[in-house]
Amino acid sequence: MGVEQAYIDLLDSNLELRIKLTKEETITIRNKEKIRKLTNDLERCELYIKYLEKNLISRENEIDRLKAEYYSTLYNLKKCQDHLELKEEALVAQDN
Known part of the structure; x- marks a missing residue:
């Protein structure tokens, strides 16, 4: 009877181990x-970051262009103001 009990205990132990293995396999799956979902999310985020980097570079180029345009306009405005002052001085001198 001791051998039968040992065999039953072995079967019970085997069943418990199979149940644990099934649970671990389920957890692994x-x-x-x-992991697959997170990897996909990471890839999408990396692509979005690359898109944003390109967009940022494009915006920086536009900002540089607008700055150059601003300084050019400012320079032309200053020239026009100087020219206007000279004309006003000439008109005042002409009136005198």
């Missing part, structure tokens, strides 16, 4: 799915 879930974790692999989570």
Whole structure:
């Protein structure tokens, strides 16, 4: 009877180990799915970052262009103001 009990205990132990293995396999499958999802999310985020970098560079180029245009306009405005002052001085001198 001791051998039969040992065999039954072995079968019970085997069943418990199979149940644990099944649970661990299920957890492993879930974790692999989570890893796959996170990997996909990471790839999408990296692509979005690259898009934003290109967009930022484009905006920086536009800002540089607008700055150059601003300084050119400012320079032309200053020239016009100087020219206007000279004309006003000439008109005042002409009136005198």
